[in-house]
Every structure is written in structure tokens, then in C-alpha cells.
Amino acid sequence: MNIVIIGFGSVGRGVTRVLIEKKKFLRNFLGDYKVIAVTDSSGGIYDENGLDLRKVLEMKSKGGLPKEITSIEVIRDLDFDVCIEVTPTNVENGEPGLTHIRECLKKGVDVVTSNKGPLVVAFRELMNLAKKNNARLMFEATVGGAMPVIKLAKIDLAGNEILSVRGILNGTCNYILSRMEKELLPYELILEEAKELGIAERDPTYDVEGIDAGAKLVIIANALMGLDAKFKDVERVGISNLTPEAFKVALENGYTIRLIAEANRDFLRVSPRLVPLNHPLAIYGTLNALEIETNLAGNVFVIGKGAGSVETASAIISDLICLKSLRY
Ligand code: HSE
Numbered sequence: 516m517n518i519v520i521i522g523f524g525s526v527g528r529g530v531t532r533v534l535i536e537k538k539k540f541l542r543n544f545l546g547d548y549k550v551i552a553v554t555d556s557s558g559g560i561y562d563e564n565g566l567d568l569r570k571v572l573e574m575k576s577k578g579g580l581p582k583e584i585t586s587i588e589v590i591r592d593l594d595f596d597v598c599i600e601v602t603p604t605n606v607e608n609g610e611p612g613l614t615h616i617r618e619c620l621k622k623g624v625d626v627v628t629s630n631k632g633p634l635v636v637a638f639r640e641l642m643n644l645a646k647k648n649n650a651r652l653m654f655e656a657t658v659g660g661a662m663p664v665i666k667l668a669k670i671d672l673a674g675n676e677i678l679s680v681r682g683i684l685n686g687t688c689n690y691i692l693s694r695m696e697k698e699l700l701p702y703e704l705i706l707e708e709a710k711e712l713g714i715a716e717r718d719p720t721y722d723v724e725g726i727d728a729g730a731k732l733v734i735i736a737n738a739l740m741g742l743d744a745k746f747k748d749v750e751r752v753g754i755s756n757l758t759p760e761a762f763k764v765a766l767e768n769g770y771t772i773r774l775i776a777e778a779n780r781d782f783l784r785v786s787p788r789l790v791p792l793n794h795p796l797a798i799y800g801t802l803n804a805l806e807i808e809t810n811l812a813g814n815v816f817v818i819g820k821g822a823g824s825v826e827t828a829s830a831i832i833s834d835l836i837c838l839k840s841l842r843y
Pocket residue numbers: 684685686687688714715716722727821822823
């Protein structure tokens with residue numbers, strides 16, 4: 516299996532580390548594999564016989580990748596089986612990831628991505644393009660990091676109709692709200708600490724205004740419920756107006772407050788909601804959680820780490836293995 520990695524930020528490097536450290540183990544699932552190109556927005560390197568990934572990581576940490584090849588040149592000119600597309604999310608127009616994914620699928624090449632932008636902007640188009648070209652687009656890592664959502668619904672809950680989903684899809688907000696609940700501190704103070712955790716988006720308004728959660732909700736609703744929702748369809752209220760006083764009143768009545776993303780056939784919404792303190796969605800820290808309402812299995816809950824370099828790599832690796840061994 517020849518792999519290219521497009522995007523070499525925290526997720527791209529996390530995947531690379533797993534591909535190095537678990538090489539022997541992963542060969543059991545993937546067969547012989549090699550990464551033949553790695554690019555980011557400022558450089559790129561390739562070797563059709565397989566790159567030495569430790570050296571590539573070292574180059575990146577010591578001043579960046581060389582300028583041997585661009586992302587588009589890799590996709591257009593090299594011969595490969597899978598593209599791991601992990602460039603930053605842009606929910607406005609999906610670029611540059613949208614072009615990368617389109618070009619790969621047109622070539623009939625499988626794509627595994629953590630990039631929400633292209634799927635938020637063009638979910639149906641990309642799925643149809645994949646089908647037409649007999650390629651597959653895998654995107655477990657776009658929603659909830661390591662928390663299994665897409666394959667859980669498609670494989671383990673196969674045969675069920677997904678009626679609605681409701682959950683916590685942004686770890687940064689959940690961390691802030693957990694701390695507000697416990698310490699009754701103002702939001703601004705905790706946001707600074709949340710940024711230091713390294714899971715906040717490059718622009719943290721994506722987190723606190725519910726943009727990141729809204730993007731994930733669109734992908735989940737389209738993938739699991741067969742909708743053709745767009746980002747503009749999400750009614751969205753962020754957490755920046757929540758006060759310690761609101762938490763005090765909620766707690767006195769046995770509730771906490773969480774940023775809840777919910778989708779059913781009537782609406783998609785992200786907003787701060789009261790959650791009973793003993794409810795499964797009253798989770799703490801940077802966790803994500805999702806309640807999936809089905810017609811056969813009833814309600815299924817899943818909780819897990821929604822972000823982080825290795826955690827997101829976990830979802831990408833599981834998609835890679837799935838490409839080899841499972842069809843859904
Ligand atoms: N910034 C996101 C979060 C992680 O806090 O959950 C990536 O989606």
C-alpha cells in the first residue's frame with residue numbers, strides 16, 4: 516500500500532508516529548505499506564521507494580519540510596493507493612482540502628481524512644464522486660476524534676435507522692463548562708487555560724461559538740441520517756455569554772450546562788442546554804459524547820476523547836485498516 520500524507524500539523528505528525536511505532540503490528544492488517552510523500556502548506560518531500568519517516572519528522576521540527584513537491588503535484592503526478600488528507604479545516608469553502616480530496620477521488624484513489632471543511636461544504640458531491648470512481652472516502656476522524664461514531668453506526672448498528680443524534684462534540688467547550696461548573700469562574704479566565712491544552716482550534720472562536728461542533732453535526736447528520744444538510748442549516752449559539760451565575764442557578768436545581776449539538780429530521784442545533792447532573796451527557800473535561808437514537812437498538816451512548824494528535828490518529832488508522840478489510 517502506497518500512502519501519501521497531505522498536511523503535516525499535529526494530526527499528520529500523530530499519524531506518522533503511529534505508522535512508525537506500530538509498523539510491525541499494522542503490517543498484519545495493511546500488508547506492506549510505505550509513505551511515499553508528505554507535504555504541508557510550505558513544503559513537501561517524496562521518495563517513490565518510501566520515505567524514512569523519522570527523518571521527515573526531524574526535518575519538520577528543525578525548520579520545515581524541503582520544497583521538493585507541492586500537495587497538488589503529489590496528487591496529480593505520483594502513483595499511490597491512499598491519501599491521508601489532514602490539512603486544516605475551513606468551513607467557508609472547504610479549501611485546500613476540498614480540491615485535494617476531489618482530485619484523489621477523480622483518480623480513483625481512496626482518501627482518509629480528519630478535515631471537516633470539505634465534508635461540511637460538499638458531503639453529497641464527494642460521496643457521489645467516490646462511488647462513481649470506485650474509490651472510498653473515510654472520515655471517522657472528522658467527528659469526535661477517537662470516539663467511534665461513523666463506523667459504530669455503519670457497522671455495529673447496521674440495519675438500524677438513525678432517528679436523531681444528540682451530544683457533546685467540542686472538547687474545548689466541555690473543558691471550559693466543566694471548570695465553570697466546578698469553580699464558578701468566568702469564561703474568559705478558563706479559555707486561556709483551554710488554549711494551553713492544545714486542543715482548541717487555531718482560531719478558538721471556532722470552538723466557543725459552536726462552529727466546530729456545528730461542522731461535526733452536519734457531517735454526522737449527513738452520514739448517519741442520510742440528510743443533505745449544510746453548515747448554514749445549523750441554528751447556533753455559543754458559550755461566550757454564559758456566566759458563573761447561570762451555573763449557580765442550574766446547580767441549585769440539579770442541572771449543569773453543556774454545549775449540546777442535536778440533529779433530527781426537523782432541525783440541527785448547537786446551543787448551551789441544561790443537562791441533569793446524573794445524565795450520561797453530563798461529562799467532564801475534554802471528553803466528547805454522543806447519544807444515537809435508533810429504531811431497533813434504542814438509544815446508544817458513546818463517550819471518548821474528541822481531540823488530540825494520537826487520539827485523532829487512532830481514528831485515521833482505524834479507517835486505513837477498514838479500507839483493507841471492511842466494506843460498508
Ligand atoms: N477543537 C476541537 C475540540 C478539536 O475542542 O473538540 C478538533 O475538532
